[in-house]
Amino acid sequence: MATVVDSSNPKSNFPIQYRELNYLNCSKGWKSWFFTLDHKRIGIMYLIGVTTAFFLGGIFAMLLRTELLSPAKILMGPDSYNQMFTLHGAIMTFLVIIPGVPAAIGNIILPVMLGAKDVAFPRMNLGSFFLWMFGASFFLAAMVLGGLDTGWTFYTPYSVTTNTAVITSLFGVFVLGFSSIFTGLNFIVTIHTMRPPGMTWFKMPLFLWAIYATALIQILATPVLGITGLLLIVERAFHIGIFDPAYGGDPVLFQHFFWFYSHPAVYVMILPAMGVVSEVIAVHSRKHIFGYRFIAYSSIAIAIFGFLVWGHHMFVSGQSKVVAVVFSAITFSVSIPSAIKVFNWLTTMYKGSIHFTTAMCYALSFLFIFAIGGLTGLFLATLATDIHLHDTYFVVAHFHYVMMGSSLMGLFAAVHHWWPKITGKMFNEFWGRIGCLGVFLGFNLTFFPQFLLGTRGMPRRYYTYLPEFQGLHILSTMGAYLLGISSALMAATLIYSIYRGKKAPANPWGGASLEWQCSSPPPHNNFDHPPLAGDPYVMESVVYNEEIGGYVPAECQKDDDGSVTASGDKEV
Amino acid sequence: MNTAATNPTDEHADSHDHEHHDPRLAHHFDSHQQQFDTGKLGIWLFLVTEVLFFSGLFGFYAVYRSLHPEVFLYASQFLDTTLGAANTVVLLFSSLTMAWGVRCAQLGQTRGLLACLVITLACAAIFLGVKSFEYAEKAHHHLLPGNLYQSPENHGPVADAAAPATGTTATAGHGEADHAHEQLAADHSDESLFEKTKHTLSYISTALWVVILLSGIGLAVLFKNPNKKTLAAVAGCVLISAIGIQLGAYASIGYHHFGHAAEPTAQEIEMAKTAPAEYAKQTEKIPEPLLARTFFSVYFCMTGVHAIHIIGGMIAISWLIVRTVHGAFTTYYFGAVDFIGLYWHLVDLIWIYLFPLLYLIN
Numbered sequence: 001m002a003t004v005v006d007s008s009n010p011k012s013n014f015p016i017q018y019r020e021l022n023y024l025n026c027s028k029g030w031k032s033w034f035f036t037l038d039h040k041r042i043g044i045m046y047l048i049g050v051t052t053a054f055f056l057g058g059i060f061a062m063l064l065r066t067e068l069l070s071p072a073k074i075l076m077g078p079d080s081y082n083q084m085f086t087l088h089g090a091i092m093t094f095l096v097i098i099p100g101v102p103a104a105i106g107n108i109i110l111p112v113m114l115g116a117k118d119v120a121f122p123r124m125n126l127g128s129f130f131l132w133m134f135g136a137s138f139f140l141a142a143m144v145l146g147g148l149d150t151g152w153t154f155y156t157p158y159s160v161t162t163n164t165a166v167i168t169s170l171f172g173v174f175v176l177g178f179s180s181i182f183t184g185l186n187f188i189v190t191i192h193t194m195r196p197p198g199m200t201w202f203k204m205p206l207f208l209w210a211i212y213a214t215a216l217i218q219i220l221a222t223p224v225l226g227i228t229g230l231l232l233i234v235e236r237a238f239h240i241g242i243f244d245p246a247y248g249g250d251p252v253l254f255q256h257f258f259w260f261y262s263h264p265a266v267y268v269m270i271l272p273a274m275g276v277v278s279e280v281i282a283v284h285s286r287k288h289i290f291g292y293r294f295i296a297y298s299s300i301a302i303a304i305f306g307f308l309v310w311g312h313h314m315f316v317s318g319q320s321k322v323v324a325v326v327f328s329a330i331t332f333s334v335s336i337p338s339a340i341k342v343f344n345w346l347t348t349m350y351k352g353s354i355h356f357t358t359a360m361c362y363a364l365s366f367l368f369i370f371a372i373g374g375l376t377g378l379f380l381a382t383l384a385t386d387i388h389l390h391d392t393y394f395v396v397a398h399f400h401y402v403m404m405g406s407s408l409m410g411l412f413a414a415v416h417h418w419w420p421k422i423t424g425k426m427f428n429e430f431w432g433r434i435g436c437l438g439v440f441l442g443f444n445l446t447f448f449p450q451f452l453l454g455t456r457g458m459p460r461r462y463y464t465y466l467p468e469f470q471g472l473h474i475l476s477t478m479g480a481y482l483l484g485i486s487s488a489l490m491a492a493t494l495i496y497s498i499y500r501g502k503k504a505p506a507n508p509w510g511g512a513s514l515e516w517q518c519s520s521p522p523p524h525n526n527f528d529h530p531p532l533a534g535d536p537y538v539m540e541s542v543v544y545n546e547e548i549g550g551y552v553p554a555e556c557q558k559d560d561d562g563s564v565t566a567s568g569d570k571e572v
Numbered sequence: 573m574n575t576a577a578t579n580p581t582d583e584h585a586d587s588h589d590h591e592h593h594d595p596r597l598a599h600h601f602d603s604h605q606q607q608f609d610t611g612k613l614g615i616w617l618f619l620v621t622e623v624l625f626f627s628g629l630f631g632f633y634a635v636y637r638s639l640h641p642e643v644f645l646y647a648s649q650f651l652d653t654t655l656g657a658a659n660t661v662v663l664l665f666s667s668l669t670m671a672w673g674v675r676c677a678q679l680g681q682t683r684g685l686l687a688c689l690v691i692t693l694a695c696a697a698i699f700l701g702v703k704s705f706e707y708a709e710k711a712h713h714h715l716l717p718g719n720l721y722q723s724p725e726n727h728g729p730v731a732d733a734a735a736p737a738t739g740t741t742a743t744a745g746h747g748e749a750d751h752a753h754e755q756l757a758a759d760h761s762d763e764s765l766f767e768k769t770k771h772t773l774s775y776i777s778t779a780l781w782v783v784i785l786l787s788g789i790g791l792a793v794l795f796k797n798p799n800k801k802t803l804a805a806v807a808g809c810v811l812i813s814a815i816g817i818q819l820g821a822y823a824s825i826g827y828h829h830f831g832h833a834a835e836p837t838a839q840e841i842e843m844a845k846t847a848p849a850e851y852a853k854q855t856e857k858i859p860e861p862l863l864a865r866t867f868f869s870v871y872f873c874m875t876g877v878h879a880i881h882i883i884g885g886m887i888a889i890s891w892l893i894v895r896t897v898h899g900a901f902t903t904y905y906f907g908a909v910d911f912i913g914l915y916w917h918l919v920d921l922i923w924i925y926l927f928p929l930l931y932l933i934n
Contacts (some may be wrong), residue, residue, distance in 0.1 A: 046771070098592065116600060117597075117599065118600040119600075120610045120614065121610075121614060122598075124614075173730070181621050184681070184889065185614060185617045185618060185621070186614075188613075188617060189610055189613045189614045189617065192613055193606060193609050193610040194600075194606075219617055219620060219621050220620070220621075220624060221624075222621070223621045223622070223624040223625035223627075223628075224624055224625070224627065224628050226625055226628075227625050227626070227627075227628030227629060227877075228628055230877075231628065231629075231632070234717075234873065238717055238718035238719060238720065239718040240717040240718040240865075240866075240872075241717075241718060241863065241865065241866050241868035241869055242632060242866075242869060242873075248863040250635070250865055253632070253635055257628060257631070276669035316757070319702060392914075492756050525599075532601075
């Protein structure tokens with residue numbers, strides 16, 4: 001069994017592996033967490049918050065699926081059903097997926113990856129977390145104050161006439177938007193100004209490129225959502241006649257404003273996951289990433305295209321036919337950078353030495369799910385088929401494949417990949433993989449039948465359905481239960497490792513980017529001296545050391561025996 | 573197992589400010605230049621988000637103006653161009669003093685910086701004073717967004733909350749009796765709203781006088797006390813803001829009385845009835861467009877959000893004044909002044925767009 005080398009031993013030429021005094025325990029008390037400026041602690045608090053919201057939204061999903069076991073009433077009436085799918089959507093979108101990878105994982109990993117001591121504006125970073133909590137509290141308040149039944153899209157004119165807590169929720173969205181803006185702004189500035197010596201733009205790990213593209217969207221699109229939310233609040237309060245047709249307003253204008261944000265927001269959800277997958281696949285295939293520049297540019301391309309396709313949500317809303325055709329064409333073109341990424345990941349794995357670690361399993365699940373989610377998007381981008389598929393379960397299945405399946409698979413991969421770095425503990429690989437298998441099967445079982453339901457005409461957001469749909473609905477619900485249980489198993493495996501897991505080495509998977517150069521967990525300051533950055537994908541720069549149970553820099557390994565090459569084979 | 577005590581590098585873990593002694597340089601930056609560049613990029617990005625935030629409003633403006641140009645032609649005549657122009661001049665001047673202040677900060681001239689910031693703050697307050705008078709005047713004439721709007725033609729409600737669907741055609745389709753009834757009701761509500769506006773204004777004015785008095789006393793007491801610099805500076809900022817708002821409001825009231833003779837409402841209505849040249853060719857008399865109140869929705873949303881930004885800017889400038897009093901800014905550390913200056917210029921710039929778009933139609 002590998003143990004962690006005592007690097008205080010002067011004979012050892014290895015860097016510090018596990019650090020007893022680290023950012024997690026260097027100061028104590030709730031104030032040292034709540035008012036911390038340390039990006040890692042803020043990231044951990046985000047992670048806890050996001051996880052809590054995920055389980056809350058997940059419970060809603062379970063209840064919804066349970067209700068759909070039968071066309072008749074099981075748990076709730078139609079009004080409760082409307083409120084529940086709205087809150088499920090709103091919580092999952094605004095509280096889980098949007099801050100999931102960028103704010104939680106990005107906060108912890110981004111500065112360490114850059115060899116920096118912190119993000120550019122630590123106080124703004126803490127402020128963004130406070131705003132997140134403040135915004136989340138509005139959602140909780142909305143649940144108490146009569147719920148919300150508009151769908152997460154707040155379409156007018158229903159959102160100005162319903163008597164649920166629309167204003168409270170919108171204010172929550174407004175506040176969460178600023179949380180997102182501040183995170184994005186912080187990351188862009190950090191990447192621009194705080195890269196270490198030697199790290200040029202094209203020597204950045206691809207996760208940073210993805211976060212950069214995401215942050216661009218966050219700061220460019222979110223303000224529009226903010227002002228749209230404000231205008232809708234004012235519309236509801238004073239009937240100023242902007243969006244409400246009863247007062248001369250234009251409800252389609254609301255849809256334009258809303259999707260101008262919310263379509264790019266879809267890429268806020270998926271781009272960071274793509275960045276994670278770029279890292280995970282390269283590291284766990286022990287191979288240099290294939291087509292680095294193409295992946296980097298395609299992130300930026302997706303961010304740019306993302307701003308030009310919002311109209312594809314409105315093909316049946318009565319926009320002009322010319323506009324619809326243009327939006328359709330641009331939507332198709334988004335598939336080009338997405339496909340570039342997928343092919344590069346596949347080529348990276350080709351002839352790689354693939355280690356089926358839990359993180360890699362999640363990354364492979366991502367590839368499978370994203371391929372299906374992306375390809376079914378083409379059906380919806382096609383004008384003629386969209387008329388048929390619009391507002392059916394096909395749409396529900398498609399966006400769950402992309403937003404839930406892909407984004408969350410990315411998040412899970414990230415959590416497992418960086419868990420040893422974040423907590424300093426190794427989780428149980430066996431149970432991790434079982435959890436991954438359950439999540440993967442459960443997810444597909446839940447949402448694949450929904451494609452079939454959609455093509456057969458099952459409309460979305462309906463509380464009841466025709467009897468012939470029941471079989472597929474039951475299948476879907478069973479999948480949801482499996483997904484829920486597996487997510488709980490994953491969480492249990494990870495939480496167990498905090499208490500009983502063995503101590504992690506600095507570089508358990510053999511990554512070559514900078515975050516693996518500091519100890520696990522990192523000290524408060526990350527790096528005492530700015531590290532020198534090289535190519536983050538030269539996997540040969542680290543070799544496996546059995547004594548440590550992790551990878552060490554190749555130059556430290558020269559004198560020692562029992563070394564293996566980067567691909568994990570024994571050296572001859 | 574490695575224990576941290578054996579590792580000297582971990583000593584920084586608790587207090588990471590020990591490494592360098594300059595409190596003006598945050599621990600995670602290597603140099604003042606890096607810190608400045610970081611802040612500069614940050615504020616520019618923030619300004620980008622601000623522009624996009626307003627872009628929603630400008631988009632809304634563009635859509636409605638292109639759909640209903642007659643609404644904008646008709647309703648913009650109720651805005652007072654002179655007051656708008658005065659406010660534009662005030663804001664432009666404040667931009668000048670702000671830029672001058674940045675220059676002073678770069679040269680290390682603390683007194684000059686303080687003077688510039690104080691003048692900028694005062695200008696912002698004057699702007700708000702004038703704006704509050706304009707809002708009060710609009711409220712007085714029921715030129716308000718949404719339900720609160722009443723047509724200046726007959727002082728009857730264009731739409732009431734009970735029948736929003738028919739509201740947009742209300743002016744056209746009313747019978748004589750209805751009209752008379754409405755007239756009565758409108759007069760009544762007009763009276764009460766007028767009274768309410770007047771009361772609210774007098775309360776606000778009184779409150780401002782109290783604030784001026786208290787903060788003046790505070791400033792006088794604390795002025796020479798070296799231990800209470802922060803409090804004195806805050807009192808000074810409050811005093812300047814309150815005086816500025818009063819000044820702006822009273823100046824507008826004065827202008828309104830002398831510039832508009834006795835009956836401003838009638839004149840404005842007359843202005844509204846008098847057709848603009850090209851419009852007169854099409855119709856004999858300019859009718860009130862159905863969606864006239866949409867203009868006031870646009871007006872209040874845009875200027876309201878802008879006014880909130882002015883208030884935010886005033887808070888930021890006050891914070892700068894407090895820090896200047898403490899001597900925080902030096903020739904190599906003046907980033908905050910520069911950044912807030914940029915923000916202030918953007919707020920001015922938005923007004924530069926708002927003024928012609930709202931006041932100078934036709």
